[in-house]
Amino acid sequence: MITASDQSWMIQTGVPHIYDDLVDVKKLFLTRYELFVFGLVYGLLHNKVSTRKFCADMVKINTISNKIVKDIIDMVYMLLDDGRDKRDIKTQMFHIADGGVAALNDIYYNTHELDIFTMIKKAEQIWPVRIKDFNNV
Amino acid sequence: MHNFGRYMGTSSIDMNVTDKRNIVLINGGNDRGKTTLLTAIKFALFGEQQGIKSNSLINYQQAKLGDGRMYVEIAFEHNGHEYNLRRSVKFRQVKIGNETPSSEPPRLSILEDGKNKSLNQAWLEHVLPMDVSQFFIFDGEQIQSYIDKSATSLKEPIEIILGIRELLHARKDVIYVSEKLSKERQIILEKQDNKHNKLKKFKEELKKHEDDQWGYISSLNQAKRDVAKYEGELNNHDLLKDLNKKIKNIKSTIEKLKSDERNCSRKIAEQRGNFGFFLLRPLLQFMHDGESSKVEEWESVAARGVLEKGLCICGRSLNDESVRVLSTKMSEGARIRHELNNLVSRISRRDFDVMMSGLVDALQKLRENHDETDRLSAELSNTEQKMDGIIDNGFDYDYTVKRLRETRGNIGIWEDDLRKCEELIIKTKQNIKKYEGEIRVYVDSPVLPNIERQLDMAERLVEATKYVVENFYEKRKPKLEKMISDVFLRLTNNPQFYNRIEIENDFSIRIVRRNGMSFPTTDYSPSAGMSQVIATAVISGLSNFATRDAPIVIDTPLGRLDPTHRKNVISHYSQMGRQVVILYQQSEMDDQDIQIIDNNVASEWEIASIPEQPGVSTISLVGSYL
Numbered sequence: 103m104i105t106a107s108d109q110s111w112m113i114q115t116g117v118p119h120i121y122d123d124l125v126d127v128k129k130l131f132l133t134r135y136e137l138f139v140f141g142l143v144y145g146l147l148h149n150k151v152s153t154r155k156f157c158a159d160m161v162k163i164n165t166i167s168n169k170i171v172k173d174i175i176d177m178v179y180m181l182l183d184d185g186r187d188k189r190d191i192k193t194q195m196f197h198i199a200d201g202g203v204a205a206l207n208d209i210y211y212n213t214h215e216l217d218i219f220t221m222i223k224k225a226e227q228i229w230p231v232r233i234k235d236f237n238n239v
Numbered sequence: 240m241h242n243f244g245r246y247m248g249t250s251s252i253d254m255n256v257t258d259k260r261n262i263v264l265i266n267g268g269n270d271r272g273k274t275t276l277l278t279a280i281k282f283a284l285f286g287e288q289q290g291i292k293s294n295s296l297i298n299y300q301q302a303k304l305g306d307g308r309m310y311v312e313i314a315f316e317h318n319g320h321e322y323n324l325r326r327s328v329k330f331r332q333v334k335i336g337n338e339t340p341s342s343e344p345p346r347l348s349i350l351e352d353g354k355n356k357s358l359n360q361a362w363l364e365h366v367l368p369m370d371v372s373q374f375f376i377f378d379g380e381q382i383q384s385y386i387d388k389s390a391t392s393l394k395e396p397i398e399i400i401l402g403i404r405e406l407l408h409a410r411k412d413v414i415y416v417s418e419k420l421s422k423e424r425q426i427i428l429e430k431q432d433n434k435h436n437k438l439k440k441f442k443e444e445l446k447k448h449e450d451d452q453w454g455y456i457s458s459l460n461q462a463k464r465d466v467a468k469y470e471g472e473l474n475n476h477d478l479l480k481d482l483n484k485k486i487k488n489i490k491s492t493i494e495k496l497k498s499d500e501r502n503c504s505r506k507i508a509e510q511r512g513n514f515g516f517f518l519l520r521p522l523l524q525f526m527h528d529g530e531s532s533k534v535e536e537w538e539s540v541a542a543r544g545v546l547e548k549g550l551c552i553c554g555r556s557l558n559d560e561s562v563r564v565l566s567t568k569m570s571e572g573a574r575i576r577h578e579l580n581n582l583v584s585r586i587s588r589r590d591f592d593v594m595m596s597g598l599v600d601a602l603q604k605l606r607e608n609h610d611e612t613d614r615l616s617a618e619l620s621n622t623e624q625k626m627d628g629i630i631d632n633g634f635d636y637d638y639t640v641k642r643l644r645e646t647r648g649n650i651g652i653w654e655d656d657l658r659k660c661e662e663l664i665i666k667t668k669q670n671i672k673k674y675e676g677e678i679r680v681y682v683d684s685p686v687l688p689n690i691e692r693q694l695d696m697a698e699r700l701v702e703a704t705k706y707v708v709e710n711f712y713e714k715r716k717p718k719l720e721k722m723i724s725d726v727f728l729r730l731t732n733n734p735q736f737y738n739r740i741e742i743e744n745d746f747s748i749r750i751v752r753r754n755g756m757s758f759p760t761t762d763y764s765p766s767a768g769m770s771q772v773i774a775t776a777v778i779s780g781l782s783n784f785a786t787r788d789a790p791i792v793i794d795t796p797l798g799r800l801d802p803t804h805r806k807n808v809i810s811h812y813s814q815m816g817r818q819v820v821i822l823y824q825q826s827e828m829d830d831q832d833i834q835i836i837d838n839n840v841a842s843e844w845e846i847a848s849i850p851e852q853p854g855v856s857t858i859s860l861v862g863s864y865l
Contacts, residue, residue, distance in 0.1 A: 105578075218511075
């Protein structure tokens with residue numbers, strides 16, 4: 103089976119300025135796709151979906167060397183895969199990632215940190231509820 | 240006389256007189272030996288003092304014969320004693336070609352009443368002072384010179400004759416004592432002045448030393464302050480160095496911490512790459528633990544029921560297409576769920592705890608790093624504040640070290656100088672104390688008051704003797720003048736023309752005419768005869784007035800006088816002294832002249848040369864009338 107991470111899809115974003123700031127300036131992440139995947143999971147968890155138009159390319163998914171990043175992309179893709187066209191799922195996935203990244207950016211600018219431990223605790227409470235929204239689970 | 244002048248061998252004259260017959264006449268022609276006889280008396284009395292050369296008086300004929308002795312001996316009476324005075328000279332034989340025999344210095348011997356009493360020339364001088372003798376023993380041919388003598392040369396003899404010489408001596412002695420006391424007083428005062436001056440000098444020195452001391456102390460204090468300042472500056476400099484070093488270390492540590500922080504941040508950033516996984520993990524855990532399988536199981540059972548019955552869960556029957564699609568979907572869904580389960584299983588196997596632990600460690604280290612950085616930053620700030628308080632703009636380390644070294648060197652020198660100065664102060668104070676003590680001794684000492692008292696007394700005595708001398712002189716001088724004037728008026732053939740002879744205070748002699756006009760005898764000389772008359776009067780007056788009772792010996796007394804004056808003078812001879820010896824030649828006094836004093840003549844003598852020896856004279860008695 104061909105996974106999402108096997109696709110030569112170009113990751114796109116509508117919030118490139120946040121990537122510029124948090125990755126290039128603040129250097130909170132080593133790569134943009136790490137922020138992308140974090141935003142993707144956070145957006146999925148908290149149902150954050152951006153409506154911004156994509157305006158910047160990031161990297162082709164199949165060129166990402168980080169295995170876990172690729173696994174997470176694949177997993178989210180599968181969670182979202184309800185039989186629709188794959189491109190729609192991909193597009194939804196990029197909007198969710200932008201929504202998550204924007205939310206993380208807000209958190210950072212409000213708290214000056216990204217408190218993963220608090221986030222995990224909340225996730226433990228939210229996921230059991232949230233999981234019901236996914237077709238394939 | 241023995242071998243004296245023209246007199247070879249021994250010749251003697253008896254000059255005994257009485258009060259009435261007091262004249263001894265000795266007659267001799269020219270160049271026979273009258274003046275030699277006068278010289279013999281002078282030689283006996285005064286030796287070679289009057290310019291007489293004894294070796295020229297040695298009898299030449301005798302000296303030619305061999306070594307010998309020349310002497311003159313006088314027997315005389317004085318103050319009730321009989322004296323024998325002899326002055327003798329030993330001579331050597333005259334060598335061929337030498338006209339003057341060589342001799343030893345004259346020797347004087349005086350016997351008193353036949354006994355040697357060690358009497359000497361000084362005693363003889365006392366009996367008849369040499370200056371005075373010129374008025375007793377004189378050459379008539381030179382008598383005029385007596386009134387031509389300067390006042391100075393007459394002064395002393397006249398003083399002696401007036402009897403004020405002793406007073407003058409006494410006055411001189413008192414003046415000497417006064418001068419000596421004055422000198423002693425002066426010496427003491429000079430010593431006192433000297434000590435006062437020295438004391439003043441020491442006080443000035445003390446002030447100078449004290450000023451110097453103050454200067455050294457001030458300089459030392461200033462130098463010590465400077466040293467403290469330089470040391471403080473250097474300490475500050477060292478402190479600054481330490482602080483700089485500390486700041487450097489802190490900054491270095493902070494840099495290192497920042498570097499660590501960067502590494503740490505990088506590690507955290509790396510861990511943030513896992514944040515997606517961390518956030519997804521509860522879901523994975525949930526799915527892995529089988530919660531989803533129940534759903535899956537329920538949905539699968541429901542779907543299978545729908546397919547088996549051909550009825551939807553709402554009860555409506557499904558067409559074939561719906562059954563085909565549902566079957567496909569069920570098959571596709573099963574495949575996805577299967578893949579998802581595989582993926583979850585794979586992802587779940589990742590070591591979450593290790594990754595989380597790495598994150599926690601990195602965060603912990605970052606926090607500690609931050610804390611340490613904050614602490615060090617605070618310390619850096621404090622240190623920099625300290626430095627701000629210390630920094631001295633323009634501080635020059637080398638200059639300060641040089642100045643410190645120089646100032647320490649100066650302190651050493653000044654301390655040494657101060658020590659010396661203090662030693663000098665002690666020494667000077669000791670000197671001041673010493674001189675103050677000595678001055679106090681002087682002030683308290685009776686020496687100076689005694690000297691001043693004695694000096695005052697001596698000065699009074701000087702004044703008193705001056706008064707006495709002047710008084711004595713003023714009282715006696717008129718008598719002397721009267722004596723001289725009386726003689727003069729008796730001797731002169733023109734007594735109505737002259738009034739008197741005066742002796743001025745400077746001892747010059749003046750002749751006063753009847754008309755009141757007076758002239759110094761040195762200027763006023765109407766004739767040689769008149770001058771001789773004046774001189775004879777002065778000599779006669781002086782010898783009569785003299786306190787000494789000495790014989791008058793006159794050589795060639797009348798040569799320049801006219802008959803009238805000669806008669807007057809001859810008449811006066813018997814009154815000139817107690818013993819008068821007249822050495823004359825025939826042309827001066829003829830028989831008529833001698834007749835005048837015939838009753839006063841004690842003896843007559845005649846000097847004659849020996850025919851076969853023209854250079855030798857003999858003296859023989861013509862007649863004795865005592």
